[in-house]
Every structure is written in structure tokens, then in C-alpha cells.
Amino acid sequence: MLRGFDTFRKRITLLSGGLLLSLSFVLVTSFYQLTSTRLSNASGESLVSLSQSISNMLSANLLEREREIRLLSRRTSLYENQDLSALQDAIDEIRNSYKDYAWIGFANASGTVIASGNGILKGVDVSQRPWFIHGRSGPFVGNVHEALLLENLMPKPKDGSPIRFVDFAAPVMGENGDFKGVVATHADWSWVREVLLSSLTEASKRKGIDIFIIDNDKKILYPDSNLFSNIEVPKPLPKDGQFKSLIWQDESEYLTSLVSLNSSESSNLGWQIVLRQPLSSAMSAVKEVHTLLLFLGVFATLLCMLLAYQFASTLSRPLERLAQTAKSIQQGNRKETFQDGSQLTEIASLSRSLEEMMSSLLVREQSLMQMNLTLETKVQHRTAELEASNRSLKEAVRLDPLTHSYNRLALDEALLDEYRLAKELKRPFAVIMVDADHFKKVNDTYGHTIGDIVLQKIAKLFAGVVGIKGMVARFGGEEFTVLLPDTGGPEAKDMAEMLREAIEKEEMTEGLYITASFGVALYEIDDNHYEQVLNRADSALYKAKETGRNQVVMSNK
Numbered sequence: 001m002l003r004g005f006d007t008f009r010k011r012i013t014l015l016s017g018g019l020l021l022s023l024s025f026v027l028v029t030s031f032y033q034l035t036s037t038r039l040s041n042a043s044g045e046s047l048v049s050l051s052q053s054i055s056n057m058l059s060a061n062l063l064e065r066e067r068e069i070r071l072l073s074r075r076t077s078l079y080e081n082q083d084l085s086a087l088q089d090a091i092d093e094i095r096n097s098y099k100d101y102a103w104i105g106f107a108n109a110s111g112t113v114i115a116s117g118n119g120i121l122k123g124v125d126v127s128q129r130p131w132f133i134h135g136r137s138g139p140f141v142g143n144v145h146e147a148l149l150l151e152n153l154m155p156k157p158k159d160g161s162p163i164r165f166v167d168f169a170a171p172v173m174g175e176n177g178d179f180k181g182v183v184a185t186h187a188d189w190s191w192v193r194e195v196l197l198s199s200l201t202e203a204s205k206r207k208g209i210d211i212f213i214i215d216n217d218k219k220i221l222y223p224d225s226n227l228f229s230n231i232e233v234p235k236p237l238p239k240d241g242q243f244k245s246l247i248w249q250d251e252s253e254y255l256t257s258l259v260s261l262n263s264s265e266s267s268n269l270g271w272q273i274v275l276r277q278p279l280s281s282a283m284s285a286v287k288e289v290h291t292l293l294l295f296l297g298v299f300a301t302l303l304c305m306l307l308a309y310q311f312a313s314t315l316s317r318p319l320e321r322l323a324q325t326a327k328s329i330q331q332g333n334r335k336e337t338f339q340d341g342s343q344l345t346e347i348a349s350l351s352r353s354l355e356e357m358m359s360s361l362l363v364r365e366q367s368l369m370q371m372n373l374t375l376e377t378k379v380q381h382r383t384a385e386l387e388a389s390n391r392s393l394k395e396a397v398r399l400d401p402l403t404h405s406y407n408r409l410a411l412d413e414a415l416l417d418e419y420r421l422a423k424e425l426k427r428p429f430a431v432i433m434v435d436a437d438h439f440k441k442v443n444d445t446y447g448h449t450i451g452d453i454v455l456q457k458i459a460k461l462f463a464g465v466v467g468i469k470g471m472v473a474r475f476g477g478e479e480f481t482v483l484l485p486d487t488g489g490p491e492a493k494d495m496a497e498m499l500r501e502a503i504e505k506e507e508m509t510e511g512l513y514i515t516a517s518f519g520v521a522l523y524e525i526d527d528n529h530y531e532q533v534l535n536r537a538d539s540a541l542y543k544a545k546e547t548g549r550n551q552v553v554m555s556n557k
């Protein structure tokens with residue numbers, strides 16, 4: 001899972017970064033939730049309060065228009081004169097004072113206009129107009145409607161929208177309480193736009209707030225330009241004096257507030273002021289703060305990761321130095337020391353422990369080396385002893401215990417070597433077979449012990465005479481063999497003669513002299529075994545015995 005993050009530094013950096021990033025995310029998200037809810041509420045309440053003030057302004061304006069027409073209706077003196085010139089003057093005065101009156105006039109009891117601003121509609125029958133019908137019985141404020149009679153008499157609005165009016169009417173009663181007619185004004189609907197625009201501050205405009213006036217049937221009365229002609233308000237709308245977030249026709253979400261228009265009994269038009277503000281614009285401040293906080297969170301995370309990396313380095317660096325020291329010591333650098341000088345207690349303690357372990361290992365190594373050296377010396381010594389003992393054993397095995405001459409085994413080995421050399425190098429060798437004469441008599445006469453001494457003397461004598469020229473071996477019993485390497489017939493015969501004479505002359509023990517017979521044979525080129533030489537020497541010896549003893553007989557093959 002953490003492959004690639006195999007160091008202290010990387011893991012601590014990753015861990016701290018991850019933790020801080022998660023924490024930042026949680027904090028920023030919580031903050032966003034909290035602030036967006038609060039801001040949404042604050043924006044909504046501000047919309048409601050703006051709606052309220054617009055409603056107040058609008059209703060104050062309506063009341064003023066209503067009061068104006070009522071006051072005009074109560075100035076009975078204006079209606080006394082037959083020519084109504086005073087009324088005409090008052091009408092003109094009022095019209096001049098308030099530019100949004102599109103029409104102002106007085107219709108008599110039968111519904112014929114007899115005085116009006118600029119004389120418009122004078123003489124026209126208005127008895128069927130709602131304002132006249134309702135105005136007869138009391139003050140009346142009519143809902144907004146399109147112009148009918150005045151359609152062709154008024155200049156058209158520039159945006160192409162139809163001419164609309166709101167009618168204000170009041171009955172005119174004589175002093176006797178008789179009905180004289182109805183005085184009425186048609187206020188151009190555009191006054192509403194002015195009222196609304198004047199109520200919107202620059203800040204509200206920047207926030208993208210739109211204002212709507214709707215009637216009881218939720219039909220939009222304002223704005224009435226083509227631009228908004230297809231707009232419908234979403235349903236259900238918030239309750240009076242409240243706000244909520246609604247999806248409008250353009251699929252966008254808007255904070256929407258609703259406030260009913262305060263109006264008098266007579267002018268209960270059922271208008272409602274609806275304000276909407278795009279939720280994105282209401283939340284833009286929160287979004288900016290959110291983005292800033294996210295940026296700060298990422299920045300803080302990176303900073304923290306950097307610090308964590310530095311911190312982890314201070315932990316791992318001494319450990320790496322200890323590992324390097326251990327490696328260096330392993331490679332043979334015994335002068336290295338684990339003393340790191342770290343101020344961290346744990347690292348210092350680890351250094352001390354490693355140093356102590358190293359010292360103890362070095363001491364053990366020294367003692368092991370010493371033991372090894374001693375052991376090696378001992379082994380060498382023992383090996384030398386063993387080799388010497390082997391050598392002496394080998395020699396002992398090849399010596400005759402009585403005479404200390406070579407025995408038959410040694411003779412056979414030497415004969416084999418000599419035979420091979422003779423074959424390879426074509427080098428001659430000779431064999432002398434010797435047998436003491438009448439040795440049985442010696443034993444019988446002097447005893448076996450003297451017999452042994454005689455045999456020892458013969459051996460010693462032969463060794464002295466032969467020397468380095470050959471090898472003397474006891475063949476068995478009282479019989480000896482002399483091997484003479486690289487020796488031809490004459491030299492061999494001479495040697496046999498010398499040996500015979502030496503025995504003959506030697507006093508073996510007090511007054512005891514003996515003789516011996518000799519058979520001499522030479523290696524022949526066509527021999528295929530050294531025993532053939534031995535056999536020939538033995539035959540020659542047999543001949544020497546047969547023909548008188550104490551003589552040398554050469555084998556003639």
C-alpha cells in the first residue's frame with residue numbers, strides 16, 4: 001500500500017499532508033455549509049425587507065393618488081359653475097403637477113365627460129367604463145388595464161408595450177347629497193416602473209435583483225415589456241413576508257421573496273411584490289471565501305509537508321549515519337565509531353548500545369582469532385607428529401625386528417622399483433642370495449640365542465660392506481638378499497666375494513666362525529618379473545650349496 005514510501009521522511013510527510021488536507025477539507029466544507037446557510041438566510045431576509053420597502057413605497061404612492069382624487073371630488077365648489085372653468089383649471093393644475101396622469105376628467109351623472117385635461121374625451125360617454133360604474137358608489141382604484149378609449153389619443157410607449165392605466169375615481173356629490181358625477185384619473189402604468197426603479201439601490205442592481213408585481217391570479221403585471229412577456233412565476237411561491245429558494249423557468253435557482261401590497265379598503269388590488277435574486281450571486285461572496293480558504297488550506301498543507309519532511313529528516317539522518325557506520329565496520333573499518341553526538345535521547349541511547357555491542361563483538365573476535373591461531377599451531381604440531389610416527393611406522397613395518405635389516409616387504413618394494421627402472425632406463429641390477437652354511441648346527445651347538453646373535457652380526461657385517469651401493473634384506477630364516485642397483489655381473493660377483501670373505505673372517509662369538517654360500521643373478525632384458533631374477537639367484541645359491549658351500553656361484557641364466 002505504501003510502496004515507494006519506504007522512508008521515515010516520505011511517510012511522515014505523506015501522513016501530515018494527508019491529515020492536514022483532510023482537516024482543511026472538513027473545516028472548509030463545514031465553514032462553507034454554515035456560511036452559505038447564514039448568507040442565504042441573510043440575503044433572503046434582505047430581499048424580504050427590500051420587498052417590504054417597495055411595497056410601502058408603492059402603496060404610499062397609490063394612497064396619494066387616491067387621496068388626490070378624493071380631495072378633488074370633495075371640492076364641491078369646482079362643480080357649481082355651469083362652465084366648469086374652475087374644475088378645468090384644477091384639473092390642469094393637477095395634471096401639470098403630476099406628469100404620470102395620462103388623463104384626468106369629470107363625467108356627469110349620466111356618464112358623459114364634461115371636463116378633462118387638454119379636453120381629451122370631452123363629450124364621450126364613459127358610463128360603461130368600470131371606473132365610472134364603481135366610482136359612482138365610492139372611491140375606486142381600478143386594476144391595471146390596457147387603454148381603450150385613449151388608445152389612439154396617447155403617444156405609444158417606445159418599447160412597444162401597450163398603453164396601460166390604473167384608474168382612480170371618486171363620486172362627486174352636491175351639497176344636498178345629490179350625485180353629480182364621477183371625477184377620475186388614469187395614471188400611466190409607467191409610474192410603477194419609476195417607483196420601483198427609484199426603490200432599487202445601485203447595490204441591489206449589481207446583485208441582479210429582479211422585481212415583479214403579480215395580481216391575485218399570479219399573473220405578472222410588472223414588468224410588462226416584451227422582455228418579460230413569457231415569464232411565469234414558479235409555484236408555490238413563498239408565503240407573505242417570507243422567502244425561499246426556487247427554480248424559475250430558466251432552470252436557474254433564485255432566492256425568491258414575496259410581500260403583499262398594503263392598500264386601503266377601496267384599493268384592495270391584491271398585488272404582490274415578488275423579488276428574485278440569482279442564488280449564485282447571493283452566494284458569490286461565500287464562494288470567493290471558500291476558494292480562498294481552499295487555497296489557504298492547500299498552501300498550509302504544502303507548508304506543513306515541507307516542515308514535516310524537515311522534521312523527519314532530523315530523525316532519520318542520525319539513523320542513516322548509524323547504518324553507514326555499521327556498513328563501514330562490516331567492510332573492515334574497525335576505527336569507525338557509533339558515537340553520533342545526537343541530542344535526541346533515543347538516538348544517543350541507540351548509539352551507545354551499538355558502540356557497546358561493537359566493542360564486545362570486537363573483543364570476542366580477537367579471542368576467537370587467538371583461539372584459532374592456537375588451534376592451527378596445535379594441528380600443525382600434531383600433523384607433524386603424526387607424519388613422523390607414520391614414517392617410523394612405515395620404516396618399522398619394513399625392518400626385520402631381529403637384525404634391523406630390511407625385511408621381505410621392503411625387499412619386494414625395492415625390487416619392483418628397480419625392475420621398473422631397469423625396464424624404463426635399460427639399467428642393470430644384480431641380486432645376491434646368501435644362506436649361512438650349516439646354521440642348524442650352530443643352533444644345535446650354541447643354542448638359539450647365539451644363533452640369533454650370529455644372524456645379527458651377519459646383518460651388521462653386510463650393511464657395513466654394501467654401504468650405499470645397495471640394500472641388505474633378511475630374506476627369511478638364516479637367508480639374506482643383497483640388491484645392487486645399476487650393477488653389472490663383475491661388480492656383483494666382487495661384492496659377493498667381499499661378503500663371503502667378511503663372514504669367513506669374522507669371529508661370530510668366542511671361537512665360532514661360520515661360512516655362507518652365495519648365488520648371484522643379473523637382471524635380463526627379457527625378464528618380465530623381478531622374481532625371475534630372485535629365482536635365478538636362488539638357483540645359483542643352490543648350486544653353491546651343492547658344490548661345496550662357502551663359495552660364490554654366478555647364475556648363467
Ligand SMILES: Nc1nc2c(ncn2[C@@H]2O[C@H](COP(=O)(O)OP(=O)(O)OP(=O)(O)O)[C@@H](O)[C@H]2O)c(=O)[nH]1
Nearest residue numbers: 436437438439440441443447448449451452477478
Ligand atoms: N637361532 C636361530 N635359528 C634359526 C632362525 N631361523 C632359522 N634358524 C635355523 O636355521 C636352521 C636351518 O637349517 P637347515 O635348513 O637344515 O640348513 P643348514 O643347517 O644351515 O644346512 P645347509 O643350509 O644345508 O648348509 C634351522 O635349524 C633353523 O631352526 C632364527 O631366527 N634363529
